[in-house]
Amino acid sequence: LGSVLARLTGSKVLTQEDLRPVLEDMKQHLMKKNVAKEIAEKICEGVEESLVGKRVGGFQSASHAFIGVRHYLMALIATNATVRQALSTSITRILTPKTSTDLLLSIRSKLSSPLSSTQLRLPYTIAFVGVNGVGKSTNLSKVCFWLIQNGLRVLIAACDTFRSGAVEQLRVHVRNLSMLGINGATDGKGRVELYERGYGKDAAGIAKEAIAFARDNDFDIVLIDTAGRMQDNEPLMRALAKLVSVNNPDKIIFVGEALVGNEAVDQLSKFDRALRDFSGLSGIGKGRGVDGMLVTKWDIVDDKVGAALSMTYVTGQPILFVGTGQTYTDLRQLRVANVVQAILSD
């Protein structure tokens, strides 16, 4: 083999034909990793564009026909390696946040901004939105745990006034969180409270009351839990947009599952669009969209982490957190290199 390698000194300009079979395999591979089909195709197109016309080394000149098969194989390996590199670069670029993911920094800068003597400080508000059962309430509680660990006072607003047990679910979390020892202190009493008005009420109104309550009682943050809803359900999407336009939260976090397949694209684009279209007071598309994502159930998908790629591709917004289990400490920051590795792995 050594002598063969020694002769592989030629280089070649890559054509679409060279790339086609490799890219087809790559698309299949991405889909197996749970990247949505449409996104897998777009990524492959991007890789193709970046490579056609590029000169790659490691090819043998055609005159050595007697090692034709090896020649072919080596060419394939060289193409594969080049494509793999381009894919890795492309995925890394998609996943790398374009805006700050430092939530604490954003919170602290709002809380320390100067006020006039008559103004009351408004709390930092975060709304958690998404389809049914993805983990909004659970991960809201994990974010709450993290915030109180960082010395902040949190009010949870129970704005899912529809699903059975939604309010009690949050009450249990608040009870648990107040009992946990926080930063050396024996308990977290007074660090977290629940604001709830039971079931059947208007969510936007409860959020507004909660924010006023937080302002008057010196809470730093309001975490707004919302009911799950299907992205095509217009009345429910309008109601969510109303909550956004009435309360103008500092962050709107879309909660999505790592488990979700092709729906990732539809869910995110429709949540973003509906919020923009229906929450804008000054016309279609002028409202607020999704500011970032929280991807849950990361612990359930092994290395099939493609949904993270689909979600970031669709919105261009960063993944602020990933949920990796069912306890309060199962919340992580996305490690781009690990995700890239998982997607590329066989």
Add this chain to the structure above:
Amino acid sequence: MVLADLGRRLNAALSSLNRAPVVDEVVLDALLKEVCAALLESDVNVKLVSQLRQKVKTKVKATFETSGDKLKEANRKNVVQKAIFDELVHLVDPGVEPYKPKKGHPNVIMAVGLQGNGKTTTCTKLAVHYQKRGFKSCIVCADTFRAGAFDQTRQSATKAKVAYFGSYTETDPVAIAAQGVAKFKKEKFEVIIVDTSGRHKQESELFEEMVQIGHAVQPDMTVLVLDASIGQAAEAQSRAFKDSANFGAIIVTKMDGHAKGGGAISAVAATQTPIIFLGTGEHLTDLDRFAPQPFISKLLGFGDVQGLMEH
């Protein structure tokens, strides 16, 4: 659902088949490409899709070769159509009859599945469904893990006017399940539905707990509740649930959304277990019966596809 959507796309693809003067490999490949694209967009497992493509090709080729020139062009088209449909049917219909609750007997149904897939909601829907058909129905909440789980069951069962059992203090789901089922059996309930916590294959203790609940309540039917939006993780998770809980039926939830449920279909194919209901909303009556046979017949009723079964 994926097949309904496929029905429409297939129609378009098959009519292009009718327009083609000769059915050769190029035409077959183009048709298969369209079918596979639709399946992949609906989250059917990538491996299953390439298997389907391969099987259809092999079958069609074999028939073409054995019958040689005797096969008329029209018949060649039918061979292609039939091969595709047989494989699609194969995907969604394992040919297994699910358990049917019997009157006057304590039918125990246990719901299992991944976190947040709709078990608790579906348990109430099932209770309402059987109650309406004259079965005295009830729910046992054996989820001691999720915050507010018993409140959820209590509130939704109360809304649905079905009996329920659970505890705020007992922390052992196996104990609660056993107590609840024993109590309701004594009270001559006919459909006893046991709701369990969400779990996943990566945590073996959670699976062990499910096995123990199963031993304690001896279900007549275990149901895997599966979210329609699940992607490529469906196959491995459903296989693992099958191995541990040996479920006999699947219920696919959240079909009122945009999801096509191809992940759930992959679970059917991976576990050879039929879908019995589709969840179509958050309300108590949002449950549709599902049977593969009538569904497929209806699908085959689409335009050009009609008449296929006669061949």
